[in-house]
Amino acid sequence: MIKTAEFVSPKHPDKICDLIADSILDAFLVSDNESRVAVEVMGGHGHITVSGEITSHAKVDIEKIVLDIVGPQFKVAVHASSQSPQIARGVDVGGAGDQGIMIGYACNETASLMPLEYELTRNLCQEIYKVYPHDGKVQVTVNSKQKTVSSVVASLQNTKSSELEKLVKTLIKANEYLINPAGEWNIGGFDADSGITGRKLVIDAYGPNIPVGGGSFSGKDYTKVDRSAAYMARKIAVDLLKQNSAKEVLVRLAYAIGKPEPVMAVALVDGKEVTVSGYDLTPKGIRTFLKLDQTVYSQTAIWGHFGRGFAWDKYI
Numbered sequence: 001m002i003k004t005a006e007f008v009s010p011k012h013p014d015k016i017c018d019l020i021a022d023s024i025l026d027a028f029l030v031s032d033n034e035s036r037v038a039v040e041v042m043g044g045h046g047h048i049t050v051s052g053e054i055t056s057h058a059k060v061d062i063e064k065i066v067l068d069i070v071g072p073q074f075k076v077a078v079h080a081s082s083q084s085p086q087i088a089r090g091v092d093v094g095g096a097g098d099q100g101i102m103i104g105y106a107c108n109e110t111a112s113l114m115p116l117e118y119e120l121t122r123n124l125c126q127e128i129y130k131v132y133p134h135d136g137k138v139q140v141t142v143n144s145k146q147k148t149v150s151s152v153v154a155s156l157q158n159t160k161s162s163e164l165e166k167l168v169k170t171l172i173k174a175n176e177y178l179i180n181p182a183g184e185w186n187i188g189g190f191d192a193d194s195g196i197t198g199r200k201l202v203i204d205a206y207g208p209n210i211p212v213g214g215g216s217f218s219g220k221d222y223t224k225v226d227r228s229a230a231y232m233a234r235k236i237a238v239d240l241l242k243q244n245s246a247k248e249v250l251v252r253l254a255y256a257i258g259k260p261e262p263v264m265a266v267a268l269v270d271g272k273e274v275t276v277s278g279y280d281l282t283p284k285g286i287r288t289f290l291k292l293d294q295t296v297y298s299q300t301a302i303w304g305h306f307g308r309g310f311a312w313d314k315y316i
Contacts, residue, residue, distance in 0.1 A: 001145040005117040005207035007125040009156070010302040011135040011188070013195025016070065017041040018204075021197045021219030022297040023065050024050065029221070031058035033293040036083050036091070039219040043070065044194030051079040052219065055088070070190070090258025094284050097223040097257070101213040101264075104233025104251035105206045105306075106241040109144070112307035113238055117142045118207035120149065120172065122304055127171050134158045135188030140172070149174040153181065157188035204305050205230070210250070218301055222292040223283050225255045229262070231305070231312040232286045236267065236276055242315040246270045253281065260284070 008015055020041045028035035039052035048066050063076045083091070091097050109116040121140040128138065136156035142149050152174040156164055165179040198216025205212050215226020222228040233251040240249045246269050253276075254264035260283065265276035280289065287293055290311045300310070307313060 001143055002141065002150070003115070003117040003144050003207075003209050004139060004141040005115070005121040005209070006137060006139040006153075007121045007203055007304075008138075008200060009125060009129050009134065009136045011133065011157075012137070012200075013043060013135070013190055013193050014197075014199045015195070015302050016190070017043050017195040017197045018200070018218035019298060019301040020048070020050070020066055020069055022301040023069065024060065024062055025219055025221060025297045026295040027060045027062075027065055028054065028056045028058045029293065029295050029297075031060075032056045035221060036088075036097075036223060037219065037221045038083075038097075038224055039080065039197075040216075041197045041219065042194065043074075044190050046073065046190070047075050047077070049077045049079070053083045054080045055082040074190075087257070091223050091283075093258075094260045094282055095258035096225045096229075096255040096260065096283055098215070098226060099255055099257045100215045100226045100229075102215070102226060102229040102233050102253045102255075103205070103211055103213050104230065104235070104237040104253070105210045105249065106234065106237035107248035108241065108246070110307075113241060113313070114307035115207055115209060116144055116147065117209070119307065121207070122307075124152070124154075124168070124172055126303065128154065128156060128164075128167065131167060132156045132159050132164070135192075140174075151176040151178065153178045155180050155182070155185075158186050160184065206306065217305055218297070222287040225253075225283055225286075228283060228286045228290070228292055229253045229255060229281070231290055231292070231310075232279070232281065234306050235290065235312040235314075236279060238313060238315050240267055240269055240274075244269050251276065 035056035106113040110119045125138045134157035139153035141151045161180040217227045220227045237249040251267045
């Protein structure tokens with residue numbers, strides 16, 4: 001019953017890359033909501049590289065989007081081409097843009113229907129970031145049965161450990177506090193490390209105690225089911241949790257590239273397997289149901305994709 005989760009601030013290099021990728025996606029959708037986008041971003045030490053596929057009628061200044069986020073001192077390289085026609089022929093008829101397995105989860109431990117250790121960690125990171133808007137990480141270990149916190153780790157750039165510890169202790173009660181355990185530090189962000197989109201997938205989802213399908217979210221439009229179907233799986237999990245007054249629900253969806261219907265759609269409702277039915281699980285059906293042609297993606301990039309009041313978090 002001992003569980004640990006971590007979270008990173010929006011100034012962490014990986015999350016900056018996620019924000020860039022989703023901001024690019026949103027920019028294309030503004031002018032062309034049929035845009036197909038799958039971009040990866042890598043950054044570090046004064047350089048940002050954007051690479052991937054973009055098929056769109058929109059004209060977007062990608063370099064400007066990047067520099068508006070990271071500042072004018074960076075050099076930006078963009079390497080993008082249109083979607084492979086061999087992949088596009090399957091997507092054109094409504095098929096999935098790739099194969100993969102997607103996971104959805106919901107539980108009754110918190111008001112957000114997220115795991116307790118995850119929600120405590122995210123909330124702590126958000127509150128610290130209001131005071132110290134820098135690169136950093138936090139980690140919380142809980143006894144989920146007793147709902148007590150055994151340890152808290154907080155490492156934040158440009159902080160005095162004594163001041164950070166004082167703040168953390170006002171935010172969360174724990175048996176042990178490890179504050180800047182490797183010492184105070186002021187070199188962070190892209191000055192200290194590189195970042196890549198999708199490298200914080202566990203933080204993007206439900207924390208390390210719930211399985212992930214493996215596909216990155218950020219930078220991808222709805223045809224990439226590793227994003228859209230993961231959102232749909234969360235929606236189904238929320239619905240089944242509420243409908244059955246359950247403790248926890250885990251949903252598994254799986255797709256084949258070029259095929260619209262999933263090859264697997266099952267849920268575990270308090271450990272009992274049931275078949276998922278009553279939903280249009282095609283990529284186009286998911287887009288319509290969750291309104292995924294709208295520009296909401298950059299909002300998901302920094303504080304997690306679930307448990308924040310998005311359409312896929314709501315039971316209606």
